[in-house]
Amino acid sequence: MRKSRDERNEIVFAYAYAESERDAVARVVRELATELRGQGMPVRVLGIPAGSIVASGGGPADRVRRMLSETTFLLRTVGVVFAGHRRMRAFVSVDVPSGLPLVGALARIISSGRVRDAAWVMDLYRLAAHDSGLMTKTRSAVELFALQKSGSIVTIGSCMAQTIQGLLDRQVHVIPLWHRPIERHSPVNAELPLRLLYSGSAREVHPLRDLVAVVAERDDVELTISGSGSEVEAARRDVSGRGIGNVTIREFAPEDELEAMYAGADLHIVSLAEELTGTCVPSKVYAAMGAGRGVFYLGSPTGQAAVDVLASGAGVVVGTRDGASINDALDNLVSRPKVIEEMARRSARFFDANRTIGHGAAKWAEYLVSER
Structure with a gap:
């Protein structure tokens, strides 16, 4: 039949x-x-x-x-x-x-x-x-x-x-x-220190060490890395035994803690080595947008996720290994908390309309x- x-x-x-x-x-x-x-x-x-x-x-x-x-x-x-x-x-x-x-x-x-x-x-x-x-x-x-x-x-x-x-x-x-819907909690923190979050696996194609080195020298920024991978372990070695209190490296957060952790950050870190542009689109960008948080993107401005961040006004894009530019971008952000609040609003708006x-x-x- x-x-x-x-x-x-x-x-x-x-x-x-x-x-x-x-x-x-x-x-x-x-x-x-x-x-x-x-x-x-x-x-x-x-x-x-x-x-x-x-x-x-x-x-x-x-x-x-x-x-x-x-x-x-x-x-x-x-x-x-x-x-x-x-x-x-x-x-x-x-x-x-x-x-x-x-x-x-x-x-x-x-x-x-x-x-x-x-x-x-x-x-x-x-x-x-x-x-x-x-x-x-x-x-x-x-x-x-x-x-x-x-x-x-x-x-x-x-x-x-x-x-x-x-x-x-x-x-x-x-x-x-x-990205799946993420409950949006409190608005971003308008006071210092600026709270940064990297959540997920990080291999050598997700450079973080230059960011860690810059943050370690500042007292107005805090960075939490929650995940695993070779780049996470390298960052852990870089800060180990140095008495650096503003960089926290931890294991993956349980699923039931993720939304609270996302909400606890002012900006989410996303990283993709410039030479890998065009090989993937980091979903972490849309997780941040879904949570109503701005994005601090480390990588090329020509990748799809970076294009979305810049076009929507939802964050900043700087080179993965450009410590000076990373530091300058952080200087600009900590001196203009209203900009971070606006990034969060634009991030949520872009997500709701497109992603x-x-x-x-x-x-x-x-x-x-x-x-x-």
């Missing part, structure tokens, strides 16, 4: 780490799935079971286990496509593992073009990396080939679209990133039902 059109509307999102609680991409995928279901769309999310996820990092044995886990997931998605393509309207692959867009292409081919396949790209770090290792080169080649074969490509910022178009001569659809999950889901719904 042939299936009716109503039975062919399933939207499948496939992302290996969709069930991870701490993964920012997983959060975005789950939020979108929930919002689309609320609009009456049948949505299925595929991911490695939470108890089977192998964390990144570790030694060679851990990396092998992670690769095997991702390969198993890739094969499972192939099975899902063969078994369920008649129910599908669209198959959306999300970043990991390498080659996942080929599964979407398979769904399109065996359905004779009825299933729409899209590669949703939220991280281009590996494709833009200068790592000459054989594994990185191999995975990059696989990812480029898979993107080339996908029916369509969606990404989260114009800067990323330009990067993809520089690698592949293809049209790229941009659906901006969003809620409702805005993102509406664009995705339109994209999924539009003619190809």
Whole structure:
């Protein structure tokens, strides 16, 4: 019996780490799935079971286990496509593992073009990396080939679209990133010290040490870093044993403490190394905006998140490793508390008008039902 059109509307999102609680991409995928279901769309999310996820990092044995886990997931998605393509309207692959867009292409081919396949790209770090290792080169080649074969490509910022178009001569659809609603508490503190917050993981691509060095020499600014990663550990070593009281480095805050921690800061720190511009869009910017707080952005002014900060008047943008400019920006802010209050208002205004999950889901719904 042939299936009716109503039975062919399933939207499948496939992302290996969709069930991870701490993964920012997983959060975005789950939020979108929930919002689309609320609009009456049948949505299925595929991911490695939470108890089977192998964390990144570790030694060679851990990396092998992670690769095997991702390969198993890739094969499972192939099975899902063969078994369920008649129910599908669209198959959306999300970043990991390498080659996942080929599964979407398979769904399109065996359905004779009825299933729409899209590669949703939220991280281009590996494709833009200068790592000459054989594994990185191999995975990059696989990812480029898979993107080339996908029916369509969606990404989260114009800067990323330009990067993809520089690698592949293809049209790229941009659906901006969003963030979940965050309860807004008290207005920003109009008195000194100026309170800065960095929340989340920070690797070498999220430079913080120059900011830490500048803040450590001031008595009118306090900085809290809550998270983990190589850059956090480097900052911890930099301040350890020096009697620096205005820089606090702590572990990740529990989910139920995040909103209060966000509200306790006057400005949120976001950092992305300039050479990585165009490889991702830091979601921390929209978390800050959702909380009604301004942004102190360390990085290039040409990245999507920095463009949003500057266009909305929601913060400042300075170089990641430019200590003098960081210090000058802090001088300007601590001497003009009204500016920080205005940044907070503009930040919330921009978020409410452009970066809620409702805005993102509406664009995705339109994209999924539009003619190809």
